[in-house]
Amino acid sequence: MQKYSVFSLIKNAFSNHEKWDLAWKDPTPKKEYDVVIIGGGGHGLATAYYLAKEHQITNVAVIEKGWIGGGNIGRNTTIIRSNFMYDDNARFNEFGMNLWRNMSQELNFNVMFSPRGIINLAHSDAQMNAYARRGNSMRLNGIDAVLLNREEVKKIIPMADFSDDVRYPIFGGLAQPSAGTARHDAVAWGYARQADSMGVDIIQNCEVTGFDIEAGKIIGLRTSRGDIKSKKIGLCVAGSTNVLAEKLNMTLPIETHLLQACVSEPVKPVLDGVVTFGAGHFYISQSDKGEMVMGGDLDGYNSYAQKGNLPTIQHVLTGGVALFPFLSRLKMLRTWGGIMDMSMDGSPIIDKTHIDGLYLNCGWCYGGFKSVPSSGWTFAHTIAQDRVHELNEGFSLNRFSKGYLLDEKGLGTKTWIS
C-alpha cells in the first residue's frame, strides 16, 4: 500500500496526481470466507480492520448493498463524545476516545479529529443538578467533565441568547472539553483502505438476500452476487437491521426511524465547539468550511425513507433560533436524512445471538458515529473469540428481558420521542 505523506503528495504532483494507487480494490466475492461482515459503513469497516489487525483474521469480506460510506457514516453530524452517565456506556466510549486520538496516525489517513469540546446546556436548576450528577459519574470513570455556570457559558458562546426575557434562560451547562468532531467519510475510507491492504475484500453493490442456517449454526449467506460460505457472520447494518432480522426469523428490540440533519451556508468562524440545547432537541457545531451543522429530533414515525419531512426541520430550527437568534439570518444549504436503529433503551447491542456464528451489532440510535472505533474493536473481539469483551458485556441482547436496561435518558420504549 502506498503511504500517504507530504513526500508522496509532492511526488504525485509531478504526474498530475494521475498515478495514485487505488485506495481499495474492487474484488469479486470468493466462495468462502472465515468471517463475513454485512454492512460497509463505519462499524462494519472498523470491525474488518480490527479483525485483521488485532486478531490476524484476514480472510474477511465486507458486503455492502450500496457503496461504502454511503449510509449513516456519511450522513451524521460528526460529533464524538463520551459524556455518558452509566458505566457501560462511559467506559466503552472513553475507550473509543483513545482510539480516535490516534486514528489519523494509525490509519495513515487524515480523519481531522478535532477535540473542540461539547457543552450540554441546562435551562433549570433541576437540569443543573442532573448534569452535576452526570458529570460526577463521568469523572469517576476518568472522563473530563466540567460544570459551567451561566457566566462561564457566556464566555464560550456569547452569541447565544442571554437576554432576560427568553422562554428557556441558560442556567449553565456540562462540558466535556475532550469531545470533538471528525471528518466522517475519511473515517470510512481510512478503515477501508487499511483493511483492504491487510487482505480484507470490500464488496460493494452486493445485497444480502438470505441466510443458510443448519442445525442452529450459520453456514453461509445468499447475495445478489452469488452464495458465500462462512461460519461467522456479523451484522452491522444500522437502520436495515430489522430487514435482515426478518430474513433470520428474529424479532429485535429495535425500531427504524429517520433522523435529519442540515447545514447552513458557510460563514466566518462563530462557534468553536459543539453545543446542545437543553430545552428542545437541537445541537449545532461549525464545520471547518464554515457551515453551521445542525440536527435534532427524529421525524417521529417508523421510516426507511432516507429522506426527511419539512415539519421536523422547522421544529428543530425553531429551537435553534431560540438559542442562537443569528441563525434566522442564514440560508440553509442542504438537508438530508438517515435511518436509525433505535433500541428500546437508547443503548447499543453488540452480542452473540441464538444462532451459532451469527453476531449482532445494532441499536446505535443516533449516536453511532462516535462509537465507530470502539464498536469495531469490541465487535471484532466478540467475533474472533466467540465471546463478548468486558467493554461490551453490558450491551447484551437479552438485557431487555432480564431487566438490565441501559436507559441513559430514561425515556422508555417510545423510541420516536428520544
Place this chain on the structure above:
Amino acid sequence: MLNIKCPYCGDRSQKEFAYGGDGTITRPKLNQEISDEEWDNFVYLRKSPRGKHIELWHHIAGCRQWFKVERDTTTHEIFRTFKPEE
C-alpha cells in the same frame, strides 16, 4: 408533510397528530400468569417492517381520539385509516 385522514374528523395535516407506535402489539391479558417471554414481546420486541406498517396515531390537536393507520414506511403512502376496534 403527511396528510392523515382522521376517521372522526377527515383529512388533516400531520402537525395535528402524535404518533403512537406499532398498532399490532397487544397487551397480555390481565389477571393471568404472564411468562417473561410474553412480557418481553409486548414491551420491547418490534417487527418494524420496511413496507406496510399498521400503527397508532393520536389526533392530539383535534378530536383527541386514537386510531390506526396503515402506511408504507418507505414511501409514506397511507393506504387506510380506521378506528381501533375495526
